[in-house]
Amino acid sequence: MVSSIIPAAEPALKLDIKSGGPGGVLGPMALSLLSGETVALTGPSGVGKTSLLRIVAGLDRAFVGRCEAAKRIAMVFQEPVLLPWRTALQNLAIVARISEDEAQGWLEDVGLAGLGDRFPGMLSLGQQRRLSLARAFASGPDLLLMDEPFVSLDPALASDMMDLFERLIAARPCATLLVTHVRSETERLAGRTLRLEGRPARLVEDDQKAGAYFQLSALGVTTSRS
Numbered sequence: 001m002v003s004s005i006i007p008a009a010e011p012a013l014k015l016d017i018k019s020g021g022p023g024g025v026l027g028p029m030a031l032s033l034l035s036g037e038t039v040a041l042t043g044p045s046g047v048g049k050t051s052l053l054r055i056v057a058g059l060d061r062a063f064v065g066r067c068e069a070a071k072r073i074a075m076v077f078q079e080p081v082l083l084p085w086r087t088a089l090q091n092l093a094i095v096a097r098i099s100e101d102e103a104q105g106w107l108e109d110v111g112l113a114g115l116g117d118r119f120p121g122m123l124s125l126g127q128q129r130r131l132s133l134a135r136a137f138a139s140g141p142d143l144l145l146m147d148e149p150f151v152s153l154d155p156a157l158a159s160d161m162m163d164l165f166e167r168l169i170a171a172r173p174c175a176t177l178l179v180t181h182v183r184s185e186t187e188r189l190a191g192r193t194l195r196l197e198g199r200p201a202r203l204v205e206d207d208q209k210a211g212a213y214f215q216l217s218a219l220g221v222t223t224s225r226s
């Protein structure tokens, strides 16, 4: 029996699955995320981290179990998924459903002032990542899912991006599930770190930083299909 302390506040995510992902790559696992906490998710390549994010995001419904997630979810992918035929300003305004004035404010806030009329292909990877992060926060998410958002950046740029993330989340707290392979990112950004391992994959606690709200169990299996 795995003991757990149930968070007092309503979680932004309550996941309790028996199996899921391509070929049933994910095994029984349960996970809760509280509003305002950042949880890192690590594990070897191919173990199922992205598959888990896809279930949480509602992009993959072919799993056995239950996933209750906050309504407002934003995703930040490895590659900034921007609309190539829209300007930076339009990418913000259209996708986050904000006015162009608000979008202009966001561009300034994330260091992209003056670049609003550029198309994504005219921005550097770092600038595209800033835009992608701004867009995610501008949509006012309760739950933010990030899939290796700082990968392939040089260390200084990755650090700048983490500065930006810390500033944005301090101003607009939400629950965040951050997939990363980089320990310095987990140590800097996450309150606790979980690791996916094995096949089918299980969630295990990765380090000693687990807080009082840690809730993880391989016992929480349900039979309903979401």
Ligand SMILES: Nc1ncnc2c1ncn2[C@@H]1O[C@H](COP(=O)(O)OP(=O)(O)OP(=O)(O)O)[C@@H](O)[C@H]1O
Pocket: 021, 022, 023, 025, 043, 044, 045, 046, 047, 048, 049, 050, 051, 052
């Ligand atoms: N569309 C797909 N069709 C079939 N199998 C897939 C598909 N996408 C992923 N897989 C397989 O599912 C498994 C889990 O993939 P997933 O992308 O979730 O792993 P990951 O932990 O995110 O890996 P990485 O760290 O390399 O991004 C892998 O074995 C992968 O080959």
